[in-house]
Amino acid sequence: MSEHQTKEWKKNKFVLISIGAMLVMILITMGGLIFFKIKIQNSMKEDMHISKESYDKYYVMITPDSDSSFWQSVFEGAKEEAKKNHAYVEILGDNLSVSYSEAEQLRIAIDAKVDGIIVEANESAQMLELINEAVQEGIPVVTALGDNTASVRQSYVGISSYNLGREYGKQVNTLADAYFKGDTADMADKKNEPLQVLVLINANADDSSQNILFSAIQETVESKSDHAGQINLEARAIDTEGAFTAEESIRNIFMTEEDLPDIILCLDELNTTCVYQEIVDYNKVGQITIVGYYDSETILKAIEHNVIYSTISVDTKQMGEYCAEALNEYLQTGYVSEYYAVDTNVITAGNVRNYLGGDADAEK
Numbered sequence: 001m002s003e004h005q006t007k008e009w010k011k012n013k014f015v016l017i018s019i020g021a022m023l024v025m026i027l028i029t030m031g032g033l034i035f036f037k038i039k040i041q042n043s044m045k046e047d048m049h050i051s052k053e054s055y056d057k058y059y060v061m062i063t064p065d066s067d068s069s070f071w072q073s074v075f076e077g078a079k080e081e082a083k084k085n086h087a088y089v090e091i092l093g094d095n096l097s098v099s100y101s102e103a104e105q106l107r108i109a110i111d112a113k114v115d116g117i118i119v120e121a122n123e124s125a126q127m128l129e130l131i132n133e134a135v136q137e138g139i140p141v142v143t144a145l146g147d148n149t150a151s152v153r154q155s156y157v158g159i160s161s162y163n164l165g166r167e168y169g170k171q172v173n174t175l176a177d178a179y180f181k182g183d184t185a186d187m188a189d190k191k192n193e194p195l196q197v198l199v200l201i202n203a204n205a206d207d208s209s210q211n212i213l214f215s216a217i218q219e220t221v222e223s224k225s226d227h228a229g230q231i232n233l234e235a236r237a238i239d240t241e242g243a244f245t246a247e248e249s250i251r252n253i254f255m256t257e258e259d260l261p262d263i264i265l266c267l268d269e270l271n272t273t274c275v276y277q278e279i280v281d282y283n284k285v286g287q288i289t290i291v292g293y294y295d296s297e298t299i300l301k302a303i304e305h306n307v308i309y310s311t312i313s314v315d316t317k318q319m320g321e322y323c324a325e326a327l328n329e330y331l332q333t334g335y336v337s338e339y340y341a342v343d344t345n346v347i348t349a350g351n352v353r354n355y356l357g358g359d360a361d362a363e364k
Helices: 003-052 069-083 102-111 125-136 161-181 209-224 243-256 269-281 297-304 316-333
Strands: 057-062 087-091 116-119 141-144 155-158 195-202 231-238 263-266 289-293 310-314 339-341 344-348
Touching: 057 069, 057 102, 057 316, 069 087, 069 316, 087 316, 102 116, 102 125, 116 316, 125 141, 141 316, 155 316, 161 195, 161 209, 161 231, 161 263, 161 289, 161 310, 161 344, 195 209, 209 231, 231 243, 243 269, 263 269, 269 289, 269 297, 289 297, 297 310, 297 344, 316 339
Parallel strands: 057 087, 057 116, 116 141, 141 155, 155 339, 195 231, 195 263, 263 289, 289 310
Antiparallel strands: 310 344
């Protein structure tokens, strides 16, 4: 064998070994994924078997932030309502050892052939495809808080973005009246300046609901306020993929903005809590007014201590009840209302005691 042939043979041998190693790695990876998927499905089926010993139906709830107090409250409402019809509800992500996206959890739920799905949806093409697949497989889907309007989901349980925007707009108008009248000492020397209002929106949302909400705020301010021309509304996108990224995005506002806003409107629980913390950390209490979202204990106590001006409270228990009710009704009759509207309330220092301790739960 010539020197050239020897080199060529060694080169081909190296290529073949490399290709072989790559194929082995691919097979090992695919095998691991298949094994893990089967393990998860078997685990879910075991849970379903346990639950079906005493329940007739098994529903799963899927949300990107199942640990939040908001979704835990929705879950409790759904669980209680489902029990009335011998159905069992479980937050899917809670029984998995690793974190999965909503799309991955939907795939697991479809493959496990659950009896019903409750999901915080969005308008993405992937969400559309998975919801439609679930329904085609005979699994009814109810979307909660976030919707996928193009899908064939059975029902949507949530809040009117327009009405929610109007509530925020009313809060801005009330604060504007106090601001321009100089009713408080800290506002008296600023009443001739424009009122700066910053609306924090979700950078990760891909639907039109936030645009509708922001437009409703603008419309309410422009049509109902005597100071509309002196109010500057600005929207700022906040990355809410996780608590850390939200905190970082909001902290950047306080660190980099030369002129901070007078009012910050927060459209979810996470942003409300983050803004509240930054205002305390940067010693801006009394200088920046927060209008928040939801009624967690942290938010309610901040209202009680006059750090947060007000919050829009969503009846999360009712939301959960409606989700389970929609699944139960569809499975029993084959028909269900396409939209369930959830109640909201505005909580201020004047009524916050009704929501804190004592008989708070009975009054919500």
